[in-house]
Amino acid sequence: MSILAEYGTLLLVLACLFGVFMAWGVGANDVANAMGTSVGSKALTIKQAIFIAMIFEFLGAYLAGGEVTSTIRKGIIDPALLEGQPELLVYGMISALLAAATWLLVASIWGWPVSTTHSIVGAIVGFAAVGISVDAVSWGKVGSIAASWVVSPILAGSISFALFKSVQSLILNTATPFANGKKYIPVYMFGVGFLIAMVTILKGLKHVFKDSGIKLSFWEATGYSIIVGLIIAIVGVVLLSRIREEDYSTEQNRFGGVEKIFAILMIFTACAMAFAHGSNDVANAVGPLAAVYSVISTGVVGAKAMMPSWILLLGGLGIVIGLATYGFKVIATVGKKITELTPSRGFAAELGAAGTVVLASGTGLPVSTTHTLVGAILGVGLARGIGALNLRVIGTIFLSWIITLPVGATLSILFFFIFKTALS
Amino acid sequence: MAINNPLSSLFGKSPIKPMQDHMTVACGAASELVGFFAAVIADDWDTAADIQQQIAAQENQADDLKKNLRLHLPKSLFLPVPRSDLLEILSMQDAIANTARDIAGIMLGRKMAIPAAVQPLMVEFVQSAVDASAQALKAINELDELLEAGFAGREITIVEQLIEELDACEHRADKVEIDIRAALFAVEDDLPPVKVMFLYRVIESIGDLSNCAQKVGSRLQLLLAR
Numbered sequence: 001m002s003i004l005a006e007y008g009t010l011l012l013v014l015a016c017l018f019g020v021f022m023a024w025g026v027g028a029n030d031v032a033n034a035m036g037t038s039v040g041s042k043a044l045t046i047k048q049a050i051f052i053a054m055i056f057e058f059l060g061a062y063l064a065g066g067e068v069t070s071t072i073r074k075g076i077i078d079p080a081l082l083e084g085q086p087e088l089l090v091y092g093m094i095s096a097l098l099a100a101a102t103w104l105l106v107a108s109i110w111g112w113p114v115s116t117t118h119s120i121v122g123a124i125v126g127f128a129a130v131g132i133s134v135d136a137v138s139w140g141k142v143g144s145i146a147a148s149w150v151v152s153p154i155l156a157g158s159i160s161f162a163l164f165k166s167v168q169s170l171i172l173n174t175a176t177p178f179a180n181g182k183k184y185i186p187v188y189m190f191g192v193g194f195l196i197a198m199v200t201i202l203k204g205l206k207h208v209f210k211d212s213g214i215k216l217s218f219w220e221a222t223g224y225s226i227i228v229g230l231i232i233a234i235v236g237v238v239l240l241s242r243i244r245e246e247d248y249s250t251e252q253n254r255f256g257g258v259e260k261i262f263a264i265l266m267i268f269t270a271c272a273m274a275f276a277h278g279s280n281d282v283a284n285a286v287g288p289l290a291a292v293y294s295v296i297s298t299g300v301v302g303a304k305a306m307m308p309s310w311i312l313l314l315g316g317l318g319i320v321i322g323l324a325t326y327g328f329k330v331i332a333t334v335g336k337k338i339t340e341l342t343p344s345r346g347f348a349a350e351l352g353a354a355g356t357v358v359l360a361s362g363t364g365l366p367v368s369t370t371h372t373l374v375g376a377i378l379g380v381g382l383a384r385g386i387g388a389l390n391l392r393v394i395g396t397i398f399l400s401w402i403i404t405l406p407v408g409a410t411l412s413i414l415f416f417f418i419f420k421t422a423l424s
Numbered sequence: 425m426a427i428n429n430p431l432s433s434l435f436g437k438s439p440i441k442p443m444q445d446h447m448t449v450a451c452g453a454a455s456e457l458v459g460f461f462a463a464v465i466a467d468d469w470d471t472a473a474d475i476q477q478q479i480a481a482q483e484n485q486a487d488d489l490k491k492n493l494r495l496h497l498p499k500s501l502f503l504p505v506p507r508s509d510l511l512e513i514l515s516m517q518d519a520i521a522n523t524a525r526d527i528a529g530i531m532l533g534r535k536m537a538i539p540a541a542v543q544p545l546m547v548e549f550v551q552s553a554v555d556a557s558a559q560a561l562k563a564i565n566e567l568d569e570l571l572e573a574g575f576a577g578r579e580i581t582i583v584e585q586l587i588e589e590l591d592a593c594e595h596r597a598d599k600v601e602i603d604i605r606a607a608l609f610a611v612e613d614d615l616p617p618v619k620v621m622f623l624y625r626v627i628e629s630i631g632d633l634s635n636c637a638q639k640v641g642s643r644l645q646l647l648l649a650r
Contacts, residue, residue: 033431113430164574173577255572330429337432342572374430384504384575387438392500393430400430 003087003423008296011090018097019289020318025104026116026281027322031057032330033370034277035270037377039335041346043266046335050328052267053274054320060278060361061316062309064200067364068280069315070307071141072120072287073294075364077128081136082301088132090295091419092412093288095131096123099411100284103404114400115368119408120284121145126409131416148365149401152356153375160352160379163188167344168383177258178245185240185265186233188351192268193232195355196275197225203362232268239264262343269350276357277369278319284366286315341377345385352376371397436501439493439510440567446489446514447564447640450521453482454557454633460528461550465543469535476528486521490514504575509647516643517564519636520557527629534622541611542623545604552600553630556593556637562586563641570648580648590641597634601627 004011035053038044044052082089100119107114121142128136171180201221209216216224243264245257290307341349353369353376360367374393381389456479463472493514497507530536538546563586566579573579604627612620 033429036429036431113433168574168576172573173579175578254569259572334429334432338435340435340438344572370430374434377431377434378502381502381504385571386435386504387440387571388436389502390434390436390500391502393434396433397430 004090004296004299007423011094012292012296015090015094015097015289015292016314018094018101019285020314022097022101022104022116022120022285023282023315023318024322024325025101025108026285027057027319027324028326029104029108029322029330030116030281030369031274031277031319031323031327032334033373034273035331036334036338037341037346037350037373038266038270038273039331040338041263041266041341041343042339043263043343043346044270046328046332048267049270049331049335050323052270053323053327053331056271056274057278057319057323058316060275060280061282061319062278062312063205064203064275064279064358064361065282065286065312065315066307067203068283068361068366069287069290069312071145071364071366072124072283073291073307075141076121076124076138076145077132078136078138079301081133086295086299086301087423088420089301090292091423092124092127092131092416093291095127095412095415095419096120096408097285097288098415099123099126099408103408103411107404112400112403113370113396114404115370116281116284117366117368118149118401118404120288121366122405122408123412124288125405127412127416130409130413131420145365148360148367149371152360152365152367152372153378156352156356156372156376157379157382158352159355160348160376161383163351164345164348164380164383164385167348171258172255172344177255178249178261181258181261182240182243185261186236188265188347189236189268190229190233192229192272192351192354194225194229195358196272197228198222199279199358199362201225236264236268239267259343262347266343266347266350269347269354272354272358273350273373276354276361278316279361280357280367280369282312282315282319285318286311287366289314340387345377345380348380348385349373349376352379437496438571439497439503440571442489442493442496443510443514443517444564444567446486446493447517447561449482449486449489450517450524451557451561453479453486453521454524455554456482457524457527457550457630457633458554460531461538461547464531464536465538465547467537469532472528472532476532479525479528483521483525486518490518504571505647509643513564513640513643513647516636516640517560520560520633520640523629523633523636527626527633530622530629531626536619536622536626538623539608539611539615542604542607545600545607549597549600549604549627549630552593552597553634553637556590556597556634559586559590559593560637560640563590563644575648583644583648587641587645590638594634594638597631601631 031053035049039046039049100123103119104114104116125137125142170184171177174180198221201216201224240261243261248256248260250256290311293311295301353373356372357367357369380386456475460472460475463475563583566583570579570583608623
């Protein structure tokens with residue numbers, strides 16, 4: 001207790017710094033994966049992509065980032081064992097942040113594809129299991145997180161597969177693909193709006209509603225989500241009505257006009273993707289920070305105190321700054337390399353991934369957006385939608401899991417003992 | 425910071441466009457044969473030599489495209505169609521260019537004259553073989569549309585239509601081949617035997633040209649059937 005009273009402010013400032021740095025890293029590197037598909041399929045220019053990413057990453061982080069943040073904050077570690085020594089949790093969480101940030105920096109310099117989510121989860125499990133006690137880790141929860149890393153790409157792949165198959169039978173393989181596109185694409189737009197609104201109202205806005213005393217039943221939430229979906233679909237119909245097939249389809253390229261209307265749809269799925277990414281990945285940066293704050297402000301571990309919204313705000317800001325300072329370059333590079341993805345496929349992949357990630361965010365599971373998106377793209381590939389996919393990437397991803405978890409854990413154990421010795 | 429991001433390395437280069445490029449060049453080589461035979465019949469060996477050069481150049485270009493395409497189709501690539509089918513279509517396409525080069529090469533090398541009695545049939549025969557390869561190109565040019573539609577539905581009907589027309593082209597060429605062989609047989613006793621032998625060989629090669637074109641179509645059909 002005395003340590004926390006003495007160094008509390010310093011530790012909180014440290015946690016804030018590392019947290020913002022992590023958020024910066026998420027904005028600088030990870031956002032590119034969420035937005036690259038839209039840029040690659042030429043549905044958005046880089047400027048538009050950055051603009052959408054800034055707004056929707058922030059909204060996702062602020063409005064729907066609470067559940068995953070609380071998992072990182074108090075779901076992985078069992079607070080019962082830390083009852084008497086709350087400072088250990090503070091050291092640990094700061095070490096975890098520092099470890100994940102260091103590892104991500106090293107990996108980026110070497111060009112290894114590692115996941116922010118896996119780094120931070122590995123780091124937290126590491127310090128808790130070794131620094132405190134093996135029993136301090138809620139292995140059940142960690143197990144379900146690890147399972148979600150396998151399930152989320154598969155789920156996203158299945159959704160994208162189904163979406164692309166439906167696009168084939170409703171639009172592409174019909175006598176009048178353009179007219180059918182105009183008819184059915186608003187339905188997909190409705191789906192995007194409904195999904196995002198539903199998860200946000202049911203899960204994300206909990207803290208906002210609780211503060212202002214609003215209580216919504218499941219059916220009320222459904223009603224509001226339907227309204228949001230309808231508004232988005234109407235906006236979409238207006239945008240679609242401006243597209244004329246003659247301007248884009250030629251004898252050589254009969255599907256030019258259809259792709260153009262899918263590009264409009266992709267603006268919406270890109271928003272959803274940025275929102276989903278923000279809602280899930282902000283937790284990697286601010287989850288540990290939230291844990292540090294709650295211990296320092298209350299002096300006990302596992303207090304039921306609500307997480308203050310400034311923490312999510314800080315994470316959202318960090319992501320936006322990362323995007324503005326460095327992320328735009330990465331988006332351009334990634335976008336340039338994935339030009340084989342046309343809007344009709346890009347939309348299926350993005351919506352599959354965004355849907356999965358938003359669901360994970362709602363359930364409080366930290367998943368890797370990039371891996372989910374890779375799964376979604378493979379789903380479209382299985383529906384015979386993409387010219388060529390390099391399956392070696394799956395191997396690289398597995399390798400990065402195998403390396404990231406122990407390295408993140410080892411680094412955080414190291415930092416944990418350094419903090420512990422230095423401060424006590 | 426170096427960027428080696430799983431998303432951007434996920435996408436391989438699609439083989440569809442290079443396949444079409446290769447077929448365009450191969451058919452280009454074959455279509456030169458029309459002008460080549462016109463020059464031969466006119467006894468204009470300078471023009472014939474020029475055209476033969478162009479055919480050889482296009483055949484070389486087709487070879488380069490073929491090698492490049494093969495190198496970029498490693499087994500780890502996940503394609504919407506079986507890789508082996510694509511490679512077989514590629515070989516057939518390449519055979520079109522090779523056959524065109526062989527025909528022009530042997531005729532120029534031996535300064536082969538075409539007897540007046542078979543000249544009109546020869547022109548028709550060459551034209552029908554070139555038509556068949558142009559029709560095969562048309563079918564191959566639908567590959568990108570097929571990919572867009574996910575190798576299903578209406579696009580398949582369109583391609584099947586094109587392949588049927590290709591088969592009709594090949595049958596027409598077969599009929600002309602029978603006629604030209606008959607016409608040559610009728611006059612062969614009046615010609616030097618070695619020259620006649622080589623004429624039969626050229627006729628056979630022109631027949632091969634339309635066969636190759638037809639095979640491109642039938643492999644394409646196999647690819648769609650799966």
